[in-house]
Amino acid sequence: MKVAVVGTGVIGASWATLFLAHGHDVVATDPAPGAEERLVAAVGDRVAFTDDPAAAVADADFVQENGPERLEVKHELLAVLDAATRPEVVIASSSSMLRPTDLARGAPRHPERVLVGHPFNPPHLVPLVEVVPGEGTSTGAVDAAMAFYRSVGRTPLLLRAELPGHLANRLQAALWREAYSLVARGVATVADVDTAITEGPGLRWAALGPITGQHLSGGAGGLAHVLEHLGPGTEALWDDLGTVTMTPELADRLVTQVHDAVGDADASDLLARRDAVITAALDARRFR
Incomplete structure (x- = not known):
């Protein structure tokens, strides 16, 4: 072909x-x-x-x-x-x-x-x-x-409908919006945000995705239990999520902090590390 x-x-x-x-x-x-x-x-x-x-x-x-x-x-x-x-x-x-x-x-x-x-x-x-x-x-x-x-x-x-950004980019954009807001407000640094994902929910998401992973968090009651007990709190978090504008000042802060986060690491080394983790994660999931 x-x-x-x-x-x-x-x-x-x-x-x-x-x-x-x-x-x-x-x-x-x-x-x-x-x-x-x-x-x-x-x-x-x-x-x-x-x-x-x-x-x-x-x-x-x-x-x-x-x-x-x-x-x-x-x-x-x-x-x-x-x-x-x-x-x-x-x-x-x-x-x-x-x-x-x-x-x-x-x-x-x-x-x-x-x-x-x-x-x-x-x-x-x-x-x-x-x-x-x-x-x-x-x-x-x-x-x-x-x-x-x-x-x-x-x-x-x-995909069942045409939307700007399709599906996964829209999900990413929702996370980036709050991540950038937290950096803009001084609540967290770029390194903090990345660590919060790579050392926390990102590990679960790589295995099962965000909603099925949430289902497992509910124990025997599954997602129904999670929604019953944490649904109101989740709604309160939605109401508290930040609205952010990509000002030049915020862009400068993000760029400066990402350079601080990667330090002296060479771009090719970062790419190799990323690709190695992706490959290892895929190998670990082959039981599916």
Whole structure:
């Protein structure tokens, strides 16, 4: 199977790594100067490269688009991909915020095969892929995307509605909102916030997720017991959550404190540590 990777930044290079690892032929394209050299350095020389997106997708069986997160740029790119790709081939966008219905307007010939296939960084390690169809996306395109992502070891999650940020990013945004508010109010530092998650609920969430994990906290009564006894208190916490504005002062505070938190650690070392923890967590969950 030939997979086209359109855009080879951090996400695109990781997708290429995944597809190559599963035995697919990968052809990549990116107009940025030095893109081919950076991609080969990241994934090796098994990947074919062209600076012509139409040529990259001409013989592709699946297209993973990773262009800049700007609708007008996506439309220009999708128009090229739509014209050059066989009609039955799915064009999946890695977009983290844009609605597939809006994206599909950039593919006037076959908008029915455009959808969002949103990964989590790094896609070659993190299994989740949010599959989001648009108003005109065909059932066949959805089924093909779900099957393809499963075939490369991902966990595709089909969303039931189009929302900005899809599902997981909205959940993250809720946590970030309160985290940034706590830092802004001087209640906690960036290091405190990170520690509170990595040494606490983050460990449980990695195993079972936030709601099933809460169910276990209720003992024999499960979630019903938790909601009965802690529901009112949880509502009171919701009412007390902060509302925060990303002022320049707050941005400076966050940046300064995250640099304080990581200290002299090299970025590549932090990435290696992150990836090792992800891999270990996935290995530990294989009983599922």
